[in-house]
Amino acid sequence: MEKFTKLTSRAVPLATENIDTDQIIPARFLKATDKVGFGDNVFRDWRFHKDGSLNNEFVLNNTNYSGSILVAGDNFGCGSSREHAAWALTGYGFKVIVSSFFADIFKGNALNNGLLPVQVSAGYLKELMAYLQENPTSEIVVNLEEQSIETAIGTATFDIDPYKKTCMINGYDDIDYLISKKDQITAFEAQNMN
Amino acid sequence: MGKTLFDKVWDAHVVDTIENGPQILYIDKHLIHEVTSPQAFNELKQRGIPVARPHKIVATADHNTPTVNQHLPIKDALSRKQLTQLSKNCKENNIPLYDLGHKNNGIVHVIAPELGFTQPGMTMVCGDSHTSTHGAFGTIAFGIGTSQVAQVFASQCLLLQKPKSLRVSVNGNLKKGVLPKDVILYIIAKLGTNSGTGFFCEYAGNVFEEMSMEGRMTVCNMSIEMGARGGMIAPDQTTFDYVAGKEYAPKGEEFDKKVAYWKTLPTDTDATFDKEYSFDAADIEPMITYGTNPGMGIKITENIPDFNDSSFEKSLEYMNFKKGESLINKPINYVFIGSCTNSRIEDFRIAAAYVKGKQKATNVNAWLVPGSQKVAKQITEEGLQTVFEAAGFVLRQPGCSACLAMNDDKIPEGEYCVSTSNRNFEGRQGQGSRTILASPLVAAATAVEGKIIDITQHLN
Numbered sequence: 001m002e003k004f005t006k007l008t009s010r011a012v013p014l015a016t017e018n019i020d021t022d023q024i025i026p027a028r029f030l031k032a033t034d035k036v037g038f039g040d041n042v043f044r045d046w047r048f049h050k051d052g053s054l055n056n057e058f059v060l061n062n063t064n065y066s067g068s069i070l071v072a073g074d075n076f077g078c079g080s081s082r083e084h085a086a087w088a089l090t091g092y093g094f095k096v097i098v099s100s101f102f103a104d105i106f107k108g109n110a111l112n113n114g115l116l117p118v119q120v121s122a123g124y125l126k127e128l129m130a131y132l133q134e135n136p137t138s139e140i141v142v143n144l145e146e147q148s149i150e151t152a153i154g155t156a157t158f159d160i161d162p163y164k165k166t167c168m169i170n171g172y173d174d175i176d177y178l179i180s181k182k183d184q185i186t187a188f189e190a191q192n193m194n
Numbered sequence: 195m196g197k198t199l200f201d202k203v204w205d206a207h208v209v210d211t212i213e214n215g216p217q218i219l220y221i222d223k224h225l226i227h228e229v230t231s232p233q234a235f236n237e238l239k240q241r242g243i244p245v246a247r248p249h250k251i252v253a254t255a256d257h258n259t260p261t262v263n264q265h266l267p268i269k270d271a272l273s274r275k276q277l278t279q280l281s282k283n284c285k286e287n288n289i290p291l292y293d294l295g296h297k298n299n300g301i302v303h304v305i306a307p308e309l310g311f312t313q314p315g316m317t318m319v320c321g322d323s324h325t326s327t328h329g330a331f332g333t334i335a336f337g338i339g340t341s342q343v344a345q346v347f348a349s350q351c352l353l354l355q356k357p358k359s360l361r362v363s364v365n366g367n368l369k370k371g372v373l374p375k376d377v378i379l380y381i382i383a384k385l386g387t388n389s390g391t392g393f394f395c396e397y398a399g400n401v402f403e404e405m406s407m408e409g410r411m412t413v414c415n416m417s418i419e420m421g422a423r424g425g426m427i428a429p430d431q432t433t434f435d436y437v438a439g440k441e442y443a444p445k446g447e448e449f450d451k452k453v454a455y456w457k458t459l460p461t462d463t464d465a466t467f468d469k470e471y472s473f474d475a476a477d478i479e480p481m482i483t484y485g486t487n488p489g490m491g492i493k494i495t496e497n498i499p500d501f502n503d504s505s506f507e508k509s510l511e512y513m514n515f516k517k518g519e520s521l522i523n524k525p526i527n528y529v530f531i532g533s534c535t536n537s538r539i540e541d542f543r544i545a546a547a548y549v550k551g552k553q554k555a556t557n558v559n560a561w562l563v564p565g566s567q568k569v570a571k572q573i574t575e576e577g578l579q580t581v582f583e584a585a586g587f588v589l590r591q592p593g594c595s596a597c598l599a600m601n602d603d604k605i606p607e608g609e610y611c612v613s614t615s616n617r618n619f620e621g622r623q624g625q626g627s628r629t630i631l632a633s634p635l636v637a638a639a640t641a642v643e644g645k646i647i648d649i650t651q652h653l654n
Contacts (some may be wrong), residue, residue, distance in 0.1 A: 028625075030229050031258060031600070034233060048559060079617060080617075081321060101388055105418075105423070161215065162214050163214070163216055174352075177353065178218070181349070188377035194590035
């Protein structure tokens with residue numbers, strides 16, 4: 001997993017609420033057996049019309065906006081557990097998602113792929129969204145060690161599980177840790193399974 | 195202080211607790227399918243890690259399989275490759291697989307209970323958010339991402355923060371024509387799609403106690419649609435009777451020993467929950483959804499609400515519905531009865547009882563997709579197939595089908611589908627398709643009438 005400490009970047013404001021993982025990556029793109037290439041189809045049916053032409057009204061196609069931070073509406077990532085959603089977002093180049101609320105499974109999948117979910121208050125998100133819509137070149141600084149997000153509208157802090165924070169800063173994943181506990185797991189089985 | 199059902203099962207599976215961090219939770223049963231497992235197998239292979247407990251894994255092919263001509267080679271090259279990959283991975287790692295055509299094949303959340311893999315007090319995971327289904331047995335069951343599939347492969351454990359507890363109670367008498375699907379659609383409409391996030395939900399009250407296991411599975415299945423990782427119902431005699439005699443369930447003395455343990459699992463009377471809601475069963479009516487998330491549901495007789503909100507308006511625009519409008523008499527050309535929510539025998543009995551002696555409307559394309567080979571066999575044996583065929587319906591072969599439209603079962607752009615599945619997200623049933631979630635009874639009635647009707651006026 002890629003390490004994450006600090007990021008300074010422009011951001012893309014996507015004001016829609018309840019963005020589900022079917023929108024992030026539609027089911028018809030889940031036929032691959034590896035993790036490569038999902039970025040090409042992120043938000044496929046919002047980015048493109050059915051005939052394959054670009055939907056110029058969608059914010060990702062607006063050339064005024066760029067950067068590796070996505071600022072999205074409340075309850076981001078609800079629905080299906082598909083980790084392909086996290087692969088699609090990182091594949092496209094996003095490293096941070098800012099929202100006022102994240103769905104559970106998506107949040108875990110993001111953290112397992114070095115994609116940082118930054119949860120801010122509903123008020124902060126609303127103000128930030130409005131500011132970015134008017135000021136597309138404004139930069140955001142996300143500092144994981146300090147758990148802070150610094151934007152033109154002010155600085156806010158965010159919560160993250162201390163264990164997951166360590167993993168992201170060092171690029172560790174859970175498999176290494178769990179395998180190191182192999183003997184303890186075997187002992188647990190011996191004691192609890194008949 | 196007393197413990198909840200969730201506490202009891204969770205605490206019995208904690209291997210260790212990391213200071214200021216997550217817990218190591220032991221997983222009893224790991225279900226896998228073709229879509230969310232290949233990258234996990236690759237990960238282990240690349241790192242030279244073996245699958246730790248292959249006998250605790252069960253595999254099936256369901257998401258990406260055709261529902262017609264399953265005996266022929268799969269036409270779509272990518273789908274075929276994904277299924278071949280699953281067979282190869284299972285073979286290499288000694289994992290039992292119920293492949294396409296096998297007598298035990300079917301939707302992962304339909305086959306595990308009917309084969310007796312799902313048992314009270316267990317921890318179960320699958321790379322599929324509707325794993326919450328198995329909570330109907332008093333099981334901690336939840337969906338995981340592919341990185342977590344790899345973790346369970348490698349260690350039979352997961353690193354998790356213990357979720358908070360939520361209880362939803364529904365007491366009283368359900369009205370005629372109100373099915374388990376209506377109960378859960380009502381709860382989600384009341385509480386919203388993120389009310390359960392960070393929580394594990396227990397459903398309590400006489401309404402759930404009186405439900406069949408099939409009904410309980412329908413309810414727990416949709417827990418994730420209000421954001422809850424899982425839902426649970428206390429195991430009772432209904433549960434034990436269902437599990438008894440199933441192929442992979444414990445037998446004889448061992449079964450009796452298990453039942454004695456399972457009886458200790460229900461929530462203690464003095465246990466407390468982080469959040470509680472309760473509803474009156476008499477307030478629930480047959481439900482339908484009008485928007486693009488499962489929380490956008492109304493009683494079938496109600497009008498679409500009027501909210502001044504851009505996401506709400508975007509959703510109505512996608513559905514081509516207007517604020518304040520009624521859905522009664524809306525012409526419908528597609529009906530889907532199937533999915534891990536409503537594809538069990540009881541669902542087809544309900545649909546068959548309604549369509550018996552009637553005819554499918556000529557404008558309707560109805561897709562009836564059993565959840566498993568066993569359900570398909572039961573449909574034939576009980577004579578339901580004859581009823582469906584006489585009414586102009588054709589039964590398809592088992593699979594996830596039009597619930598997520600990964601295979602060819604896609605609803606065309608702009609068309610409405612009254613569907614017994616679990617998600618009405620934009621394009622969920624095919625690009626540009628418009629999904630209206632409902633019970634198998636409402637779906638069957640729509641197929642007969644060719645439009646949405648007030649089912650409450652058609653029940654004798």
